[in-house]
Each structure stands twice: as C-alpha cells, then as structure tokens.
Amino acid sequence: MSLSVSQLQCSRGDISLFDGLSFELKPGQLMWLEGRNGSGKTTLLRTLCGLFLPDKGSVEWDGEPTKSVMDTFCRKLLYLGHQNALKLDLNPVENLQTLSRLNGQTVSEEQTEIALSQLGLFGYEETPVRKLSQGQQRRVALSRLLLSDALLWVLDEPFVALDIAAVELLQSILVKHVEQGGMVILTTHQALPIPEEKLMRLSLDQYA
Amino acid sequence: MLDSFLALLKRDLLLALRRRNDIFTVLFFFIIVVSIFPLGISFEQAVLQKIAPGVVWVAALLASTLALERIFANDYADGTLEQMLLTPQPLSVLVFAKTLAHWLLTGLPLVLIAPLAGLQYHLSAATIGTLMLVLLIGTPILSMIGAIGAALTLGLRGGGILISLLVLPLYIPVLVYGSGAIEAAMQGDVSLQPYYLLLSAFLLLSLVFAPWATAASLRISVE
Amino acid sequence: MSINWFKYSSPSSFYPLAGKMIPVFMTLAILLIMGGLYWGFFQTPDVLSDQKQYYRIIYVHVASAWMAMWLYVVMVTWAVLGLIFNTRMSYMMAAATAITGAIMTALSLWTGAFWGQTSWGTWWDWDPRMTSQLILLFLYIGYIALQSAIEDTRRSDRASAVLAIVGLVIVPVIYYSVNCPDPNECASLHQESSLKRVESNILIAMLVVTLGFWMYTFAVILMRVRNIILQRESHTQWVERLEEVK
Numbered sequence: 001m002s003l004s005v006s007q008l009q010c011s012r013g014d015i016s017l018f019d020g021l022s023f024e025l026k027p028g029q030l031m032w033l034e035g036r037n038g039s040g041k042t043t044l045l046r047t048l049c050g051l052f053l054p055d056k057g058s059v060e061w062d063g064e065p066t067k068s069v070m071d072t073f074c075r076k077l078l079y080l081g082h083q084n085a086l087k088l089d090l091n092p093v094e095n096l097q098t099l100s101r102l103n104g105q106t107v108s109e110e111q112t113e114i115a116l117s118q119l120g121l122f123g124y125e126e127t128p129v130r131k132l133s134q135g136q137q138r139r140v141a142l143s144r145l146l147l148s149d150a151l152l153w154v155l156d157e158p159f160v161a162l163d164i165a166a167v168e169l170l171q172s173i174l175v176k177h178v179e180q181g182g183m184v185i186l187t188t189h190q191a192l193p194i195p196e197e198k199l200m201r202l203s204l205d206q207y208a
Numbered sequence: 209m210l211d212s213f214l215a216l217l218k219r220d221l222l223l224a225l226r227r228r229n230d231i232f233t234v235l236f237f238f239i240i241v242v243s244i245f246p247l248g249i250s251f252e253q254a255v256l257q258k259i260a261p262g263v264v265w266v267a268a269l270l271a272s273t274l275a276l277e278r279i280f281a282n283d284y285a286d287g288t289l290e291q292m293l294l295t296p297q298p299l300s301v302l303v304f305a306k307t308l309a310h311w312l313l314t315g316l317p318l319v320l321i322a323p324l325a326g327l328q329y330h331l332s333a334a335t336i337g338t339l340m341l342v343l344l345i346g347t348p349i350l351s352m353i354g355a356i357g358a359a360l361t362l363g364l365r366g367g368g369i370l371i372s373l374l375v376l377p378l379y380i381p382v383l384v385y386g387s388g389a390i391e392a393a394m395q396g397d398v399s400l401q402p403y404y405l406l407l408s409a410f411l412l413l414s415l416v417f418a419p420w421a422t423a424a425s426l427r428i429s430v431e
Numbered sequence: 432m433s434i435n436w437f438k439y440s441s442p443s444s445f446y447p448l449a450g451k452m453i454p455v456f457m458t459l460a461i462l463l464i465m466g467g468l469y470w471g472f473f474q475t476p477d478v479l480s481d482q483k484q485y486y487r488i489i490y491v492h493v494a495s496a497w498m499a500m501w502l503y504v505v506m507v508t509w510a511v512l513g514l515i516f517n518t519r520m521s522y523m524m525a526a527a528t529a530i531t532g533a534i535m536t537a538l539s540l541w542t543g544a545f546w547g548q549t550s551w552g553t554w555w556d557w558d559p560r561m562t563s564q565l566i567l568l569f570l571y572i573g574y575i576a577l578q579s580a581i582e583d584t585r586r587s588d589r590a591s592a593v594l595a596i597v598g599l600v601i602v603p604v605i606y607y608s609v610n611c612p613d614p615n616e617c618a619s620l621h622q623e624s625s626l627k628r629v630e631s632n633i634l635i636a637m638l639v640v641t642l643g644f645w646m647y648t649f650a651v652i653l654m655r656v657r658n659i660i661l662q663r664e665s666h667t668q669w670v671e672r673l674e675e676v677k
Contacts, residue, residue: 013583014666049294052431053517071296079294083287087219089226094219101215102295102302356597360590364580373576374594377569378601381608388612402614410604421597428589 001062001076001151002026003048003183008057010043017043018207021057023200027151030174030184030194035204041187042082044204045154048185049079075104078150080158084141088130092116092140095129100147107147115146119169134161142166145173153177155186212297213305220309223282234275234314235321241267242325253330260329261339261390265383267325268318268343272350272379273372275314276358279306280426284362293430299423307355307419315347331394338393338400345407346386352418353378359425382410440518442660443669449653456650463643471636486550489633492542494641495535496560498648499567502532506574507599510592522588523663525595526578527655531648533571539564559610566605570598584663 004024010017017040025031035041046052048059050066050073059066061073086095096112113125119139129137138161145153153174159167171193174184178198192199224230245263246256283289283306292302319340326336357375364370389403439445471490506528513521543561544554555561574591581587611617664670 013585014663046431051290051293051427055517074294075296077294079291081287081290083290085287085291087223087282087286087288089223090219094222098215098219099291102212102292102297104212104296106211353601356593360577360594361580366580370576370580373569374573377566377573377605378597380566381601381604384608384612385614388614392613392615399615406614417600421593425590425593428586428593431586 001183003152003185004060004063005048006058006060008044008047008059009055010040010047010052011055012040012043016055016208018204019056021204021207023202025152025183025185025200027181027183028178028198029200030178030186030192030198031200031202032192033185033187033202033204035187039204039208041204042156045079045156045185045187046081049077049154050074051079076151077154078144078148078152079154079156080141080144081156082160084137086129086137086140089128091126091128092121092132092143093125095140096143096147099144103148103150105147105149111147112143115143116140118146119143120166135163135166138162139166142170142173145177151182153182153184153186155184155188157187157189159188159190209297209301212295213301216292216302216305217309220306221312224309224313230275230278231313231317234271235317237274238267238271238318238321239324241270242328246328256329257331257394260326260331261387261394262383263329264322264325264339264343264390265346265387268347269350269376269379269383270372271318272315272347272354273357273375274368275310276351276354276371276375277368279310279355279358280362281358281367284430289426290430293427299426300419303355303359303419303422303426304415307351307422310355311348311351315351316344318347319343335390335393339390342386342389342403342407345404345411346382349382349407349411349414350379352414352422355422356418356425359422359429362426362429382407385410440516440520442520442523442664443667445520446657446660449657453650453653456646456653460643460646460650463639463646465643467636467639467641467643470639471633486546488542488546488549490637490640492539492546493637494644495542496539496564497641498644499532499536499539499564502528502535502648503567503570503595503599503602506532507595510595513588514592519588519663522592523656523659524652525592526588527652527659529571529574529578529591529595530655531652533568533575535644535648536564536568536571540568559606562609563606566609567602570595570602574598 002024004022006022008021009019021044023031033041033044043052047054050059050070061069061076066073085099086092087098090098093109093112093116096115097107097109100107116122116125119142121136121139121143124132124136129140132140142158158170162170167190174186174192175194178184178194242263245259249255249259280289283292293299295302322340322343323336326339331339354371354375357371357378360374361367361370385403385406389400389407392398392400392403439448468490471487506525509521509525509528512518513525540561543564547556547561548554574595577594578587578591581590661670661673661675
C-alpha cells in the first residue's frame with residue numbers, strides 16, 4: 001500500500017507549476033509538502049487525489065495507476081481541502097454521517113458524537129453548522145479524521161483557523177495515524193512534532 | 209452503492225426542506241409565466257385552448273432552466289461536490305441521486321400545479337389528465353439533460369442565462385412531442401400512444417446517458 | 432500521403448504549416464466558387480419551376496447549409512480528438528471551426544430568407560430545413576458562448592468539447608422532431624431527397640460551389656487557428672521570435 005509518483009508535470013493556465021516530480025510514500029510516513037505561495041502545492045495535492053489531470057507523469061497506488069483503481073484508491077483516501085465540505089443547514093452529526101456513507105463507510109451517531117467531543121465540540125452535535133464559528137466548523141471537518149478508516153490522508157493547510165489546543169490535538173491525531181501505519185501528505189506553515197525517520201520533506205520550489 | 213445513493217438523495221431532500229424558498233420560487237415562476245401569456249395574447253377561450261400546450265411547455269422549460277442553476281452550485285461552493293468526486297462510488301450514481309432530488313423538488317411540483325394552468329386555459333378534465341401525464345414523463349428528461357448544462361457552467365458568471373442558452377436547444381424534442389401530445393389529446397380521435405412511446409424512449413435514454421455526461425462535465429468543472 | 436499527425440500536433444510546428452497551406456486553399460476556393468457560379472449562372476436554365484432568376488441564390492444557400500452541418504461534425508471530431516489525446520492543437524481547431532460553422536449557418540439562414548422572399552413572398556417559414564438550420568445556429572452559439580464564459584483555457588476547451596458532443600448526439604433527435612412533429616402522420620423517417628429532382632447542370636454547379644466553400648473553409652479556419660495559436664502561446668519563445676509579433 002504505497003503511493004508513488006513519477007515524473008509528474010502539472011500546469012495551470014498554460015504555465016508549468018512543477019516538472020519531473022517523483023517520490024514514494026509508504027505506510028507509516030508523513031510527507032510535509034513545502035513551497036512558496038503559488039508553487040502548486042494545492043494543485044499537487046489535488047492531482048494526487050485524481051481531481052486534477054497532470055500533463056505528464058503518473059500517480060500510482062500500490063503499483064497500479066490510480067486512474068484504473070479509482071474505487072479502491074478512493075476508499076482508502078481522505079482529502080481535506082481548504083473548504084470544510086460541510087452543509088451549513090445540517091448539524092455536525094448529519095454532515096459526518098452523510099460523508100461517511102458516501103465513502104462507503106457506516107458510522108453510528110454515537111461514533112460521530114464521540115469524535116466530535118474529542119475535538120472539543122461536545123454539546124454542539126445538533127447545532128446547525130451555520131451557527132458554529134469558523135474554528136468550530138474546521139474542527140467538525142477534522143472529526144472526519146477520527147471516523148474514517150482511510151489509510152492515506154491528504155490535507156491542505158489543516159491547521160488554519162485552529163486555536164492552540166486544537167493545533168496540539170490535530171498534531172497528536174496525525175502522529176497516532178502515522179504510528180498505526182497510516183500515510184499523510186500535508187501542507188502547513190506549522191511545525192510538526194514528527195520524529196525525523198517518519199517525516200519526509202518535499203519542497204516544490206526545486207521542481208518549478 | 210445503493211446506500212450512498214439513498215444517503216445523498218435523503219440529504220438533498222432534507223436540505224431543501226430546511227430552506228423551503230427554493231421550491232416555491234420555481235413554482236411561482238411557472239405560474240407567473242403561464243398567467244401572463246393570456247394578458248399578452250388574448251382572453252378568448254378558443255385562442256387559449258390553442259396556445260395552451262405550447263405555453264405550458266415553454267413555461268415548464270423556462271422554470272426548469274431557472275431551477276438548474278442550483279443543482280450543483282451549493283455543493284460546489286462548500287466543497288461537498290469535491291468530496292463526491294472522491295468517493296469510491298461511480299459519480300454517475302451520485303449525479304443520478306442529485307438529479308432525482310432536484311426533479312422531485314422542482315419538476316414534480318410543476319406536474320402537480322399543472323391543473324391550475326389547465327383551468328386558466330379552459331382545458332377539459334381529460335386534457336388536463338394528459339397534460340399531467342406528459343409533464344410527468346417529460347420533466348425528468350428536462351432535469352437529466354439540464355444537469356449536464358448546470359455541470360458545465362459551474363461557478364460561472366451568467367449562470368441561469370448561460371444554462372438556458374446551452375440547454376434550451378436540447379429541450380426541443382421534448383417540447384415538440386410534449387406539446388404535440390396535448391394538442392392530440394384535445395383533438396380527441398388521435399392516438400396518443402406514439403407520443404408516449406417517444407417521450408418514454410427519450411426518458412430512458414436520458415436516464416442512461418445523461419448522468420454519465422454530467423459526471424464527466426463535473427470533473428472538468430471542478431478541476 | 433502518410434503524415435505523422437503527432438508531428439504537427441504542437442502549435443509551433445503547425446503554425447508554419449498552416450501558413451503555407453492557406454494560399455493554396457484560398458486560390459482553389461476562388462477558382463471553384465467562381466467556376467461554380469459561372470456554371471450556375473450561364474449554363475443553367477433561367478427559370479426553376481416557377482421561380483425566376485433569383486433561384487440561383489441556392490448555390491450559395493445550399494452550399495452554406497451543407498457546410499453548416501458538416502462543420503459541426505468536424506468540430507466535434509476535433510473536440511473528441513482533444514479529449515482523447517489531450518492535444519492543445521485539437522482544441523484550437525475545434526474553436527476555429529466553431530466560428531466558421533456559425534457563420535455558414537447564419538449565411539444559409541440569410542440566403543434562405545432571400546430565396547424565400549423572392550420565390551414565395553415570405554422572409555421566413557417554419558419549414559423543417561430552415562428550422563433545423565436555426566437550431567444548429569443555436570448549438571454553435573451555445574458552444575461559442577460557453578467557451579468565452581470560461582476563462583481557464585483548459586476547462587473551457589474541455590467543457591465546450593463535452594457540450595459539442597452532447598449536441599451532436601441530440602441533433603438527430605432534434606431534426607427528427609422538427610421534421611416529424613406528428614408521429615401519427617410520418618411513420619417514415621426519410622423525406623424524399625430533393626436532390627433527385629434537380630437538373631444535372633444545377634446540381635453540378637451546386638457541388639462545385641460547395642467544394643469551393645470547403646476550400647474557403649479550410650483557408651479561413653487555418654487563418655483563424657493561427658490567430659488562436661498566437662493568442663494562446665503568446666508567452667512562449669518561438670512566438671516572440673516570429674516576424675509578425677516583433
């Protein structure tokens with residue numbers, strides 16, 4: 001179960017963002033994607049998920065191109081982009097349950113409530129998301145990390161809008177996931193308390 | 209797959225229930241359009257009966273394109289659409305769920321309110337019956353094909369008008385046979401069977417092909 | 432003549448090739464159109480059934496109507512090639528074809544209106560052929576409108592490609608419904624082809640003019656595609672080095 005990328009080239013609006021990018025991510029590893037603003041970090045993350053088509057190169061999951069094994073790949077993938085993917089008119093429990101069901105995973109109401117309280121949202125389970133603060137909404141989105149059985153987490157700036165307590169909590173969730181054999185790719189300006197041997201750093205600037 | 213389909217259908221219906229204004233806007237638009245034609249043309253019963261099939265269908269087409277803007281816009285804005293592209297389910301199944309929900313909320317109400325239009329245009333009870341049946345078969349086709357247009361124009365300025373521009377020409381066959389059927393019903397001695405067969409064939413074809421085209425369009429627009 | 436198509440699939444190599452082909456096609460176009468029109472004007476009878484001299488407008492009308500329909504298919508072909516091979520050039524050709532197609536459709540409607548007015552006293556009639564041309568114009572306009580509404584070239588190319596393909600699939604259904612709005616009365620799909628009833632001289636003239644229109648179309652599309660190439664590739668080195676741009 002590894003994610004490997006070879007000779008990837010992506011461009012947006014006729015301008016090439018990066019070229020010749022290759023790496024392999026194995027279970028138990030966390031990749032920290034770095035680069036200037038506009039260097040294509042978000043585009044790379046989206047390309048890995050299959051949302052964006054590269055000009056050249058391939059993305060492979062377990063040796064197979066992701067294009068041909070989309071259903072198994074997606075089953076093992078969790079992507080959190082800049083947006084929270086929450087319906088404002090539903091409450092957190094409804095949101096989380098629907099998202100899980102769409103991913104082919106059934107989670108009980110109880111499980112979602114436990115996840116929400118772990119992220120400090122006890123008591124807000126039935127509040128429409130529209131009434132939560134930005135930080136709270138972000139934490140609802142992050143609750144998916146606790147509920148999902150996905151192996152590969154692709155997170156785009158997950159620490160944004162979080163207070164210090166939530167940041168620490170997220171860091172511990174990431175560490176735990178990696179220790180249990182999961183894989184993470186993320187972009188962030190935050191420091192990560194991950195031991196060196198589990199951490200891969202990739203700077204997109206060198207592939208521009 | 210069935211579970212995701214149902215989950216999405218339930219979600220969309222639930223969301224619509226919590227924000228009820230959307231459904232009614234479309235319904236009132238239909239009623240207004242149907243009502244202003246006589247004001248612009250004539251109040252004579254004979255004239256009204258003659259123009260009724262076309263007017264009702266044109267109003268249905270316009271109401272449909274107006275409603276289409278909303279089918280994916282919300283999900284696109286909050287990131288839920290992206291997540292749908294990343295599920296292990298075939299996207300066309302999810303699209304089908306959304307389109308079905310959309311039709312239940314914007315197409316079916318038109319079918320149910322059609323008798324009102326029938327009364328305004330002095331149609332007989334039997335004709336109104338045909339009118340409702342024909343709309344019942346035809347409006348889902350409008351939703352299915354319209355969804356393709358909505359998917360292609362996601363997030364663009366010009367929204368509803370642009371969708372109309374793209375989708376109205378594609379609606380023409382449904383318009384021709386939909387209104388033709390009602391006219392034939394008014395004539396009385398003409399067989400309606402070929403009309404129903406044609407419309408049902410269109411419906412079947414659109415059920416099979418449109419979600420797939422819509423899914424492809426969504427992937428292009430979400431990139 | 433076997434051409435390695437992929438060699439010319441990059442804008443930088445297609446640009447000069449197109450430049451060389453344009454004068455060839457233009458010359459052929461002028462020769463054929465003028466030849467066809469000469470034949471049509473002087474070798475054919477003065478009166479067609481009950482119409483007077485004005486019927487000769489059909490040389491332009493029929494040619495443009497045929498072009499309008501064929502160019503849609505050509506446009507979709509380029510779009511499909513673009514989607515399959517992901518080549519920028521295919522999309523540019525589709526975009527160039529769309530505009531010529533729209534112009535041809537408009538021309539056929541305009542000449543059709545003149546023909547209608549001079550022969551039957553009416554500028555417009557909802558006969559199946561004219562109605563179909565009108566709808567075809569809407570399809571072209573929809574394509575062009577979608578292309579211009581989307582700023583990102585990549586999304587715009589691919590979205591309009593999908594739209595064009597959907598249009599092509601539905602076009603036969605549209606034509607059928609327009610030709611046959613009452614299914615009880617037209618069990619047969621085919622209308623007798625009016626071509627069979629036309630005198631051979633007139634037919635020859637129409638075909639020659641049509642061929643001339645094809646040559647003209649090639650020339651104009653190539654010219655337009657060169658412009659599109661310049662626009663889209665304006666940031667590349669080879670464009671900056673071109674004579675025209677400096």
